[in-house]
Amino acid sequence: MSTSLDNNDIEEGLTFQPKFDASGLVTCVATDAVTGDVLMVAHMNDEALRRTIASGEAWYFSRSRNSLWRKGETSGHVQRVVEMRMDCDQDAIWIRVEQSGAACHTGRRSCFYRKVDAGEGGARLSFADAERVFDPKAVYRK
Secondary structure (H helix, E strand, O other): OOOOOOHHHHHHOOOOOOOOOOOOOEEEEEEEOOOOOEEEEEEEOHHHHHHHHHHOEOEEEEOOOOEEEEOOOOOOOOEEEEEEEEOOOOOEEEEEEEEOOOOOOOOEOOOOOEEEEOOOOOOEEEEOOOOEOOOHHHHOOO
């Protein structure tokens, strides 16, 4: 998906030219198409990006497993892409999705279920919107 363009073409032009990092990945932020809530941040390689565009469902590249995966292939909690946007320098993607069930592998609707609180002893985490939609032990049996 890449040709050589100058910065003006990348920032102002209409040529789709994602800038993958040294590992061949681009960051992707997924938000709920209705509420706008941030559901997750993941990475896409060229193949994941192509499959997402072609299928209308979110595909990602797992850095920990070093493999391609379709969101919901195990849990059934798929993400149907409503809209995909590219940032100004084409190194990050935002997808607005219709999320079936939960986005997070912990069973929660969003991967962002803890907030950072400032305290005298330093930053601490507390739960926010942390109810589980499903039991991950039951879904991800190994």
